[in-house]
Amino acid sequence: MPEPFKIKSVETMTLPNAEERKKAIEEAGFNTFLLKSNDCYVDLLTDSGTNAMSDKQWAGLMVGDEAYAGSKNFYHLQETVKEYFGFKHIIPTHQGRGAENILSSLTIKDGDWVPGNMYFTTTRFHQERNGANFRDVICDAAHDPSREDVLFKGNVDLKKFQDLIDEVGADKIPYICLAVTVNLAGGQPVSMQNIKEVSELAHKNGILVMYDATRCVENAYFIKDLEEGYADVSIKDIVHEMFSYGDGCTMSGKKDCITNIGGFLCVNDDDLYLRATAMVVQFEGMPSYGGLAGRDMEAMAIGIKEAMNYDYISHRVNQIRYLGEKLAAGGVPMVKPYGGHAIFLDAKQFLPHLDQEEFPAQALASAIYVESGVRTMERGIISAGRDAVTGENHKPKLETVRLTIPRRVYTYAHLDYVADTIIDLYEKRDTIKGLEWVYEPSCLRFFTGRFKQK
Template structure:
C-alpha cells in the first residue's frame, strides 16, 4: 500500500481536550497580549506550536518513572541514572545537572567568557548569546552563507560551520581570546538545519590545532543524527545511537535542554571531559541551580529525563518526528507559501519577508505574521526575526537576513489532521496578506525582548 506518511508509532492513552475561541475573542486576546504570542494565555490557544521545549508527551515508561522519584536533597538514585545515561549515550566524563538549557549556558559563560572574549558559532541562539554578552563576550557568526538564504533546498547541511570564517577569526583575534566554539546541532534559527559529520570532524580538528574547546548546543542532537543517517554518505546503515556517539567524539562538552530531545517537560545539563571545568561548574551550580546531584530538577524529573534520552534514540520515533515536520512543510510549499527549505527537524519556518513584502523589517513582519495566524485560527506560533535578534551593545537593531515565523511541533502531541488544519489556516492568512499592517513597540525590555515585549499596529 502506498502511504502518504508514516502513522504515529504510538497509540493514544490519555487525551487533553482542546477548544477554539470565536474569532472576535481571539482578536481581543492577541490585542490584550500586545500582539506577542508569548503573552497569550494557554487556555486561549487551540493548537500550540509556540515551541517544542517542554511541551512533549511523555511515554508510559516515563510516567511510570515519575513514581520512582528519589527526592533526596543529595545523592538521589535518579541522578545516578541520569548521569550514567548521558555518559553512555554521549561519552562525556562529567555531567552537571541544571533546571534547563539556559542554566547550563549560564554556567558555561560565567566560567569561560570574560570581557574581550569572542565566541564563534553557527548562528546565534537568543539565550546563548545573551549569556555570552552579559559576561562581556562577543558572539561571531561563522555559519556558512547558505544558512542565511531561506529557500535553498539543495543544501542538505545548512548548519555547517564555514571553516574559512572560523580560521579568519582565529587569526584576527587570537586563539587565546576564543574560549570555545559553540556548535548547534541542529541550528534553530537557520530553520532547524543540521550539521554534517564531516563538518563536525573538521571543526574539531581545526579547533584542536589552535587549542580551542568545542562545545555543542545539543538540544536537538537526535534530529541532527537522523539527518546524517538520511543524507550523508556512509551513515545509512548505522544506528542513531552509533551516529550520536561519533558526533559527540568531536566535542569537548555540551549544553543541553532536556525539554527537547530528552522528551520531558523540564531539565538540562552541562557535560564535559575537562576536570578543571567540571570542578568550577560544580561549585557554581550550587549558587544558581542546586546541588550537583539535582541542579534544579526533582528526582522524578531526572528519572523521566533518563528514560526519554534512551527513547529518543529509537529510529521509528525520530523518523516519524522529522517526517511530521516535513509533511507540514511540503503541504505549505505546494500551496505557494514561502518557507525555509529544506525543512528542518523540529519546525517549519515561514519566510515572513516574502510572505509580507509590503511590511518593512523595522515594522517586524514576523511578529505581525505570528499574531495574524493566531487571529485566523487560534494556532500559536513564534516570531524568529528582528524582534528575537534584539539590539547591539550600541542600541541598534540587528536586522537579520532571516525574518521567520516558527511553527514548532511538540513531540508525540499532534496528529496529521492537526497539521492539515494549521496548513489551511496559514493558506487563508496568505490570501489576505495585503490587508495586514506592521507593528511598533510600546514596551521593549532591555534583554530577550521577544519574550515580554508589547506592540501595537502602525497606522
C-alpha cells in the same frame, strides 16, 4: 507512516471564536508569548517542554528519589548520558539556559570572542553578559531561505572560523559553540564531516568545542538520512560519534530528552567540572540534582533512550516534512530544506509590503493566531535584539515565523488544519498591518515585549 504510538490520555482542545481571538491578541500586546494557553487551539509556540511523555516516563516519576543529595535518579541519568553522549562529567540544571549560564561564566573573559553556527537568543545573551563578542561563522547558505540544494545548512564555514582566529588570536576564543541542529537557520543540520573538520581546527588552536546539543537526535537523523556512509548506522551510534569530537555540551532536556523540564551541562575537563559544581551549588542546587526533582531526572534518563529509537525520530521529522509540503502546495514561502523541529515561514516574502522595521514576522505570528487560533512565534528582528554597543536593531537576513511541532502531541489532522488556515491567510496577506513598540524590555525582548498595530 502513521504515529508510532497509541494515545492513552487526552487533553480537551477548544477553539475560541474570531472575536475572542482578536481580543486575546490585543490584550497580549500582539506578542504570542503573552497569550494564555487556554486561548490557543493548536499550540506551536515551542517544542521546549511541551512534549508528551511516554507511559514509561510517567512510571519513572513514581520511582523518583527525592533525597537532597545522591539521588538514585541522578546516577541513572549520569549513567545514561555517559553511555549515549560519551562525556566524562554531567551536571544537571533546571533547564538549558542554566547550563549556558554556567559555561559562559566559567570560560569567558571580558573581550573574548565566541564563534557559533548562527546565534541562539539565550546562548548569545549569556555569552555577551559575560563580556564576549559573538561571531557568526555559519555557511552563507544558511542565511538564504530559498537555497534547497545545500543539505547541511548548519555547517560551519571553516574559512570564517579561521579568519576569526587570525583576527583576534586563539587565546581570545575560549570555545566554539556548535549547535546541532541550528534552530534559527530553520532547524538545519550539521554534517559529521563538518563536525570533524571544526574539531580539528579548534583543537589545533587550543579552542574547546562545546555543543548546543538540544536537538542532537534530530541532527543524527539527518546524518543517517543524508550523509554517505551512515545509512546503516544507528541513531545512538551517530550521536555518540558526533560528541566524540568535542569537549562538552549544554543540553535542554525539554527538547530531545522528551521531558517537560530539565537540562544539563557536560564536560570532559576535570578542573572545569569542579568549578562548575561549585557554581551550580550557588545558583541551581546540589551537583546531584541541579534544581531538578529526582522524578524529573528519571524521566529525562528514560527520554534519552526513547529519543534514539528510529521509528520515533523518523516520525517526528516526517511530521515537519508533511506540514512543509502541504504549505508549499499552497504557495506559502518557507525556509528550505525543511528542518527537524519546525517549519519556518519566510515573513519577508509572505509580507513584502512591510519593511523589516515594521516587524513582519511578529505581525504575521499575530495574524496567524487571529485567523486560526494557532500559536506560533517570531524569529527575526525582534528575537535578534539590539547591538550592545550602538543600540541599533540587529537585522538578520532571516525574518521568520516558527511553527514548532511538540513531540508526540499532535496528529497529521492537526497539521492539516494548520496548513489550511495559513494558506487561507496567505491569500489575503495584503491586509496584515505592521507593528510598533509599546514596551521593549532591555534584554530577550521577544519574551515580554508589547506592540500595537501601526
